[in-house]
Amino acid sequence: MFNHKKTDIVVLGAGPVGLIAAHALASRNIDYVLLDRQQRTNIHSYALALHPDTLELLDSFGLAERILENSLQLSTVSIYEENLPKTKLDYTRLPLKYPFLTVISQGELEKILADTLKKKSHKPLWNHRVRFIEEQGNALNISVDRLSEGMTGYAVAHIETQIDKILDYQANYLIGADGHESVARRIAGIDFPEVSPSADYAVFEFKTDADLPNEMRLIIKDNKTHVYWPLPNGHCRWSFQVDHGVASNHSREKDHKFKPINNSGSPLLDHQHLNTFLADNAPWFTGSVEDLSWRILVNFEHHLANSFGKDRIWLAGDSAHTTPHAGILSMNVGMREAVELVDILSTTDTHLERQKALADYNEQRLVDWQRLLDLDHHIYAVDQTARWALGHRNNLIGNIPASGETLSELLAQLHLIDAA
Template identity: 40%
Template sequence: MSVRENPEVLVIGAGPVGLFAAIVLAKRGVRVQVVDRDWRTGAHSYALALHGHSLQLLDELGLAETILERAYRVDKVGLYDASHRRAEMRLAELDGPFPLVAVLPQDQLERILEETLQGLGVRIRWNHEISQLEQDDKEVTATIHRLEKQSAGYAVAHTEWVIAKTEQIRTPFVIGADGHRSSVRRSLGLGFDEIQPPTHFAVFEFHTDADLGGEMRISMGETATHALWPLPDGFCRWSFQLADFNLPASTRKKDRLTIQQVGGAEFPVVAEQRLRELVKKNAHWFQGSIDAIQWQIAVRFEHHLAERFGKGRLWLAGDAGHTTGPVGMQSMNVGFREARELGEALAAVLRGKGSVATLESYGRSRSKEWRFLLGADGGLKATAQTDPWIAKRADRLVPCIPASRDGFARLAGQLALEPMLLGGQET
């Protein structure tokens, strides 16, 4: 086992949130290292929308222009039932320099972030998996396995990942941005409480001749919520919530290769015929063509919250701390704010401008915001002006609004809904 003394901050996980955190730190002159157990960035669109506030944070890193050049701009959210348009939220009326949502597939965003990090002299150490973390009051010792592919098997040849080398890194701080099955969270012994039961969605991306006119659409039935996101180059994504469908907890995994998901008879839940039936049942108003399906998948979304966001020298950001439903793209976007906040706080502590104890306030603010977003504490309150159709769906709208904090409150306000925390405090 080799021992090396290394970075000031070790970021575990090179998903969008870990990459973002590493850029924030590197730009502040902090020596940062990023490890990821996989071999490259993700290969699909996953969380495909950047909230206005995320664009502002990306602009601080000099990236908003590049992103907006490639993205589809959404400036309103239409709310529909199966037959009619019922209401809208106008992103264009939000404050700030980016009153819009930018639609850019997550794989493209991750590549932009990786290139930016490389430009700052930080190379991601792919195929490096955290196996153990121990902290004392001075530092964290991380045991990391370097993984290598090895061919195996006689009757059917296959490759498997094996441990090629084990090393230890000593570092003052660790950011656990290692996704919903976070090893960092587990090493801290923190629970990941289920706040709401899981939901399942059938997701289809295809080319269409529909003119979606800069609008993201949410179709709300009596109990299920479906979303239509326009994508660049004439594509769109439909995500239909499935009522009577269950996937086991282990199925949600990021692919690293762009391969067509298997559809058709084998997986009828995501067959083209099923897509046509779902559109007919839940969105009569969608008259666009369905051509060239490029991605079809059934996904389970859990609604979990970490018991705390860290302790001492180990802190969580992104899906490692929270998971939610897909419609409003909140997990990754709020994750960027977490990455920025945590990056700045760690940089301050490392430069002697704060103590480790100040990081506790990061943890408290994260728990408070996520308890609200996950519906554990408060919700959206209808007022005398709220349309009854909206009022009936107020709580289901919380994870669907593509914004957080002030932007969230402004968009909810356009529907005459008020965000409330239990105890009467506003979010």
């Protein structure tokens, strides 16, 4: 029943962050395995936009063209107060190769990442669930359940997941890209405290006959933040912030099977509520609501790990941070973290060198996230416009889709100074 395998790096989790780590490892000819407990990539839009810098990173792996073919490009983000446009962030003014936001469903992005990985003769090991990791001598021992599905039941047949084999992997390092409930983080003993209150949203996606505004819109009303995104093929996504406590914590479970999770049992998600949400928060939207393909209540928690890794286990993506949803920070920055980890592991020779570079990675990441989430309150206002924006700090921080220098430049368009 037992089976022992050796590799240099184990990547745990084949979400967008683990998949891009695999691309980076493949392009550097490093021996690795990519493990995921699910059967395939997820099938929903979830984190639906790429920042300009992320597209540039994906371009370096030859992926930009296919992504652009399957996406919408947005040049602006408008910020509304109540029902009126207040200000606009203009991405075309950024000195970047791709000065726009790329709207692509997370499911489609993961599919492209997995398909192109396959073309490089690599693929994730689906149905592989990591159950335990321990350090033994100069390596990690990773115990993995290989899963299969079987029919059980007599009166009512149902499909049950079974363990058909237990595999043992020995690896030098593990990249934990295993999401917000990370096993890697837990086994490394890293805390994951809340850094700001969580927020609940009613999320809807539908087709419409409206001439959709080709920009993302953030609507600030009664201290809540609502979000509009146009999607390809005449569809759009709306996220309406609802009272705290309405969505359960389990709503962050992702869907990997071809079945709708319309959660339509909640009255907040019915057609009538959608119409009320639209009339109250976006009276400028007068289009039809057709083919309501996805609706869900979701609770977005905001956590940041105390450390980005320890010894031979290192974190990237949701395993290290969960952020306000409109900025799509966790996935975008997470993908860059994964590639940076691979760079460190591929350019250092000895364990000592790696540990030193990884300690720097940890320090830099913690500083970056303090800045990104303005945990140290370093952003300040220079004039009246900016004071208005700063007054809505809680609605804006983490909700602007950008990071690093790009974020500083967009904040400057709001006359907000990033003083870090």
